[in-house]
Amino acid sequence: MDALDVIVHPEQIEAWFQPIVGAAPFKVEGYEIQSHFRGEPLKPFFQEDDVPIEYQLEVMSHVIRHAFQKVPVDAHSFVLIRCRPDWLFENGGEDFLSILRDAQIDFPEDRLYVTLTDVQVDDFDRLGRIVAYYQNSGLKVALDRAEATSLERVFAMSPDMLIVDLSSMIEKKTVSASYPHLLQTMEHLCDQLGAPLLYKNISHLGQLRYAWQHGGRYYMGTLLGETTPDWVTTCPGMEILLHEVPMFYKYDREQMNRLFQLEQDWTIRFNEYCQSLKADEALDEWLIRLAQKMEPEFIRFYITDANGFQKSSNVSKKSGEWKTYAFYKGYNWSFRPYFIRTTVAMERRHTGYLSDRYVDFSSSEQTRTFSMPLNNGMFLFADISASYLYQERLSE
Numbered sequence: 570m571d572a573l574d575v576i577v578h579p580e581q582i583e584a585w586f587q588p589i590v591g592a593a594p595f596k597v598e599g600y601e602i603q604s605h606f607r608g609e610p611l612k613p614f615f616q617e618d619d620v621p622i623e624y625q626l627e628v629m630s631h632v633i634r635h636a637f638q639k640v641p642v643d644a645h646s647f648v649l650i651r652c653r654p655d656w657l658f659e660n661g662g663e664d665f666l667s668i669l670r671d672a673q674i675d676f677p678e679d680r681l682y683v684t685l686t687d688v689q690v691d692d693f694d695r696l697g698r699i700v701a702y703y704q705n706s707g708l709k710v711a712l713d714r715a716e717a718t719s720l721e722r723v724f725a726m727s728p729d730m731l732i733v734d735l736s737s738m739i740e741k742k743t744v745s746a747s748y749p750h751l752l753q754t755m756e757h758l759c760d761q762l763g764a765p766l767l768y769k770n771i772s773h774l775g776q777l778r779y780a781w782q783h784g785g786r787y788y789m790g791t792l793l794g795e796t797t798p799d800w801v802t803t804c805p806g807m808e809i810l811l812h813e814v815p816m817f818y819k820y821d822r823e824q825m826n827r828l829f830q831l832e833q834d835w836t837i838r839f840n841e842y843c844q845s846l847k848a849d850e851a852l853d854e855w856l857i858r859l860a861q862k863m864e865p866e867f868i869r870f871y872i873t874d875a876n877g878f879q880k881s882s883n884v885s886k887k888s889g890e891w892k893t894y895a896f897y898k899g900y901n902w903s904f905r906p907y908f909i910r911t912t913v914a915m916e917r918r919h920t921g922y923l924s925d926r927y928v929d930f931s932s933s934e935q936t937r938t939f940s941m942p943l944n945n946g947m948f949l950f951a952d953i954s955a956s957y958l959y960q961e962r963l964s965e
Contacts, residue, residue, distance in 0.1 A: 572620045575606050575628060582606055582628060582638030588766065589649075589787050590795035590806040595814070597804055599647040601684070602767075603796050608962060615653065616929070622655055624827040624935070629656075630668040637674045639800045647680040649711060654690050662699040666706070678707035682730055686713045688722055696869060697725055704729070707731055711767070731759055734788070735780065736770035746803060749783070750928075758785035758890055781817050828963065832939070836921035839863075839941045848945055852881035853893045859949075860884050860891045869952040872943070875912065877903030880947060915942040926964060937965050 575582070591598035604611035611632070633650065639646070656665045675932060683703060690696055700710050711730035715723060723731070728816045732753050737879030738748065741947070759766040768780035776798055780788055791808025842859055855868045863870075864886070872881040879900045882893040902908050915923050924938045934955040941949040958964040 570924045572614055572624070574619060575611065576624055577613055578606075579628070579631045580902060582611070582631040582635065583608075583798060584632045584639070585796045585798050586800055587789055587796040588801060588804040588806065589647075589789045590793050590804065590810060592781065592786050592788065592810070592814075595807050595810040597646065597647065597794070597802055597807065599708070599787060600650040600800065602632065602636045602651070604629070604651075605798070614790070616653075622659055624660065625653070626656055626664055626668060629665075630671065633668055633674075637672055637676060640674075640676060641800065642675055644676070644800075645833075645941075647682060647685045648660050648676065649682045649683045651686055651713075652697050654685055654688055657685075657703075658692075659923070662702060666703070669708075669847045680711060682709040682711040684713050684727075684732065685896075688712065688726065690719055693722060700726055701762055713769075716755055720754075720758070724762075727762060728764060730764050730767060731755060731762070731878075732769055733769045734778045736772075738776050738779065744958050750782035752779060759784060759786075777813065781814060782821070825963075831963075832921055832923040834965040835923070835939050836941065839921060839939075839951075843941060843943055843949065846943055846945060853884065856881055856884040857891050857893070860886070863951065866954055866957045867939070867951045868954045871897070871950055872947050873902060873950065875899070876946050877901045877908055911940050912948055914941060915948065926958075937963065 577815045585603045585605050586600040587603055588597045588609070589599035589601065590596065592619060596837050604615070605724040611628070614620060614628065627815065629652075630645040636648075644771065648671075652665060652677065652905050659665065663682075674681070685700075685809050686694065690712070703710055710726070711732055712718060713732045715728075715731040716733045728913055733752070755766060758764075765786035766784050767787040767789060768776070768785045769789045771780060771788055771792050773792060776790070777788065777792060788810075793802070793809060794804030826956055844860060846855055852872050856872065860867065869883055869885040870881075871879055871883050873879050879902065882892055882895040882898050882963065886892070906929075911922050919942065921939055921941045924940070926935050926937055928934070929936045929952070932955070935960060936955055939951045939953060943949055955964070
């Protein structure tokens with residue numbers, strides 16, 4: 570695309586709209602304004618560092634004016650307006666703010682999101698001050714590609730919306746073990762910030778399912794609705810959510826019921842043997858006998874007291890034989906985030922406790938742990954085999 574051609578033909582600059590579907594109403598709740606020139610996206614023009622910023626701002630002013638000529642006066646949706654951080658450095662952010670004001674937008678400012686596309690800038694403190702100025706003026710600020718931004722910068726900026734790009738997730742079967750944890754981090758960030766989470770570039774159902782499972786309030790992508798030159802109030806995504814979300818919900822609910830049933834079954838199974846533990850019994854020998862009864866689902870066992878100190882050796886299998894490993898005996902595990910919650914839950918419920926998925930630090934494999942209160946005030950921890958979780962589809 571010839572940058573000069575764009576600059577000298579502003580009458581051919583257009584604003585197009587990509588619909589954003591809400592997870593709660595299954596309706597179009599917002600739009601991202603995208604710039605086009607002669608029907609082609611203007612993204613390369615705005616990403617070209619050789620194009621002076623004042624030219625980019627001039628073109629963006631045409632896009633914004635064109636966009637809000639199409640926005641209905643009674644629209645109740647929100648709008649995302651993309652903005653390079655470099656633009657905000659022009660005159661302390663006043664130049665871009667003037668573009669919004671000069672467009673005479675008849676639209677509530679609290680539903681206008683200035684979407685920062687890249688915050689990997691050297692003078693981040695200055696950017697943060699300008700962002701705060703925009704927010705204090707009544708505008709909202711969204712952070713695009715939040716998953717690629719450091720947590721420190723996300724918290725420092727305190728955006729009003731986080732946007733996560735799912736384009737790297739080609740198909741569900743190619744997702745790495747760490748990918749769900751990344752999305753869980755984004756979900757947790759939004760909870761901490763009180764900001765909604767938008768997933769973009771959703772092109773297949775696998776991505777949509779991940780977005781739904783990981784706290785997505787809004788969804789955007791070609792699966793749900795193409796970018797069009799018109800302001801639309803309906804899109805295919807509305808029907809897709811109406812059809813798919815109940816199935817997502819049904820599957821996850823069935824999985825949750827399976828986990829609770831497994832927790833109950835293991836509580837009964839372990840309890841039969843745990844009642845036999847005597848106060849003066851050697852813990853390591855008792856654990857080996859337990860391990861022989863509980864294989865192949867479990868790969869490692871150990872016992873702690875109520876304060877988190879490990880009182881037994883680790884018992885695990887090597888070369889087909891259960892053996893004791895005393896290295897961790899005496900270690901205190903109360904620093905682990907799950908420990909207090911798990912032990913209190915067992916004491917209150919008087920039953921076993923099946924943990925959420927996590928990555929084992931020694932094997933780097935996804936696993937879960939089943940814990941059981943013992944009659945001597947101690948707690949048994951049994952790590953579940955990764956192969957068993959995979960076979961039973963409990964690692965999802």
